[in-house]
Amino acid sequence: ETGVTQSPTHLIKTRGQQVTLRCSSQSGHNTVSWYQQALGQGPQFIFQYYREEENGRGNFPPRFSGLQFPNYSSELNVNALELDDSALYLCASSLSGQGFEQYFGPGTRLTVT
Amino acid sequence: SQQGEEDPQALSIQEGENATMNCSYKTSINNLQWYRQNSGRGLVHLILIRSNEREKHSGRLRVTLDTSKKSSSLLITASRAADTASYFCATQVNTGGFKTIFGAGTRLFVKA
Numbered sequence: 001e002t003g004v005t006q007s008p009t010h011l012i013k014t015r016g017q018q019v020t021l022r023c024s025s026q027s028g029h030n031t032v033s034w035y036q037q038a039l040g041q042g043p044q045f046i047f048q049y050y051r052e053e054e055n056g057r058g059n060f061p062p063r064f065s066g067l068q069f070p071n072y073s074s075e076l077n078v079n080a081l082e083l084d085d086s087a088l089y090l091c092a093s094s095l096s097g098q099g100f101e102q103y104f105g106p107g108t109r110l111t112v113t
Numbered sequence: 114s115q116q117g118e119e120d121p122q123a124l125s126i127q128e129g130e131n132a133t134m135n136c137s138y139k140t141s142i143n144n145l146q147w148y149r150q151n152s153g154r155g156l157v158h159l160i161l162i163r164s165n166e167r168e169k170h171s172g173r174l175r176v177t178l179d180t181s182k183k184s185s186s187l188l189i190t191a192s193r194a195a196d197t198a199s200y201f202c203a204t205q206v207n208t209g210g211f212k213t214i215f216g217a218g219t220r221l222f223v224k225a
Contacts, residue, residue, distance in 0.1 A: 033213060035215075041217060041218075042217045045213050048211055048212075056213075058212060090156065102158060104156040104157070104158075105155050
């Protein structure tokens, strides 16, 4: 167990809807990153937040947005869901933006129908 | 496109044998990390090697990094059935913002 928790565990949504996924960082970590992992693929970097500011973003459209709160927990919001958004969404916390190992949560399995 | 590419895509060995996985990447990096993932669960960090390091050990794991060839290898010695998992390399770059880029992974199956 890494101490990183995610909710919900599973989620089913309909195309066009919006979804919010949540992540609680490991104690003492000020950085959180979000990843999308399709079946049989490696995780794809969505973005990273450091001390409540986005400090890195992957090749994802603006309908993927996030927040980091003062307690360093985080949310991932996805608007206008598409079928291809079906994936495992992972968050990971670390001590700093780079050069430190990341501690991953168990993930949220999102299915878009 | 993926920064890191693992080779082989899948590997099946007998318990007690060594397993070697390779990772290639495209751009300059700050560090490279290896992770393990069991059955679609969260990833577990195995080892981090910085760009100025060439080799690192952790228990039965040995990682090498060749920045001139933009490649890394992960060696698991004396493998066990519990090592069955997917293994990913991840590179961290800072170009116009910070990014962590994972490869597609190597699926390792260790037969008891």
